Amino acid sequence: MTDQAPTIPSPSSVYLHDASIHILSSTLTSLTPFSSIPELDQALFKSPPADSYILTTDRTIFYPQGGGQPADTGTIRDPERSSFVVSLVRSSVTKPTRILHLGTFPLATPSFQPSSPLIQEIDAAKRALHSRWHTAGHILALAAHQILPSAGLIDGKASHVPGSANVEFKGTIPSEYKSAIEARANELGTKDTAVYIHWWNVETMREKCQGGCEGLEDMLAGNRADGDTSGLLRAVEIEGVGSYPCGGTHLPRTSDVGRIEIRKIARKSGICRVSYAVF
Known part of the structure; x- marks a missing residue:
């Protein structure tokens, strides 16, 4: 499902509106x-x-x-x-x-x-592969927040490149939670939950997104400099679970992702990196 407001920006970037x-x-x-x-x-x-x-x-x-x-x-x-x-x-x-x-x-x-x-x-097969890994990264990040709701995790950078994918957080994820986070991620995946794309203003982004909202005003300023005056930014929502600001491509349902495996949890200088793979 994609919001159909007439002020949606970047109609020339078709992949933003329909990845299929x-x-x-x-x-x-x-x-x-x-x-x-x-x-x-x-x-x-x-x-x-x-x-x-x-x-x-x-x-x-x-x-x-x-x-x-x-x-x-x-x-x-x-x-x-x-x-x-x-x-x-x-x-x-x-x-x-x-x-x-x-x-x-x-x-x-x-x-x-x-x-x-x-x-x-x-290359449709490559697009599907990249969308699987990107969607899996969001599912994994949301699972970490669900398992550790009081840990104060702040979402950071992420890489969804097959073979070297990871999501980062400011904060600590103890290694003993690896299995629980992985299990929750796969539970969310097998629920066959819808994945939606929305175009929201900054206030709605901050209200509905789990994280990743730092720098939204700078993004809007850049958009305005490029001629986009809509005031809207793109978000991906895992229905009923959570949302993130995101410009990537995703699968329409979480059940299409496959099995998610946490490869490693590494900590350095206050940053926790969770490496993952998709099968």
């Missing part, structure tokens, strides 16, 4: 050799192939790397079947509302023309 869309028609807005884009944007990409281009469109289903979640990959093609293979996607530093698709034309020289109609297709 894997194929999308769009229009080319720019195609630039990688070496010709601003240096600040070049720094987002590590050692791209020499024949790489940056492509932008009027709207996109490609999730850009960020928020602890890897970027989507896939293809963008024109009606003549000339194909652009997307290997990494990032949000521009110089123009934050622009989504930069890094890729190459493996079989031919670039043939896309300005305003050309294009068909985007993401």
Whole structure:
């Protein structure tokens, strides 16, 4: 379920509103050799192939790397079947509302023309994998709060990269609670609970979100600088369990996540890192 208020921002970022869309028609807005884009944007990409281009469109289903979640990959093609293979996607530093698709034309020289109609297709299996791990991270964090309601845990950074995923908290999670938190996370998952996306103002965010609300005003200020005057921010809700500010992609129901396993609980300098895996 997605809120349908007409003031929802970023209609061009389709992945924010419907993560189930894997194929999308769009229009080319720019195609630039990688070496010709601003240096600040070049720094987002590590050692791209020499024949790489940056492509932008009027709207996109490609999730850009960020928020602890890897970027989507896939293809963008024109009606003549000339194909652009997307290997990494990032949000521009110089123009934050622009989504930069890094890729190459493996079989031919670039043939896309300005305003050309294009068909985007993401790697659906990779999107589902990333959504599973990201949703699992939220479930695990909420489980930790449920098992230790009086511990004063404050949510910190998170990485949802398969194979190295973790959620961090300010505060202490004693190692003897590892099994209980893992069991609660899997209990929440097997309940087949709905996962909703909302667009809320700052006051609602602070009222309904379990954590992660530090810096919301700075996020709004950045949005306004980019032309978004809606005053709304995106949140993910595990129905009846809790919510977090989040711009990532998620599964529609917790039962789709699979089994969550806590690999390790590590503590350093007042930060508790809970590493996890999904099976």
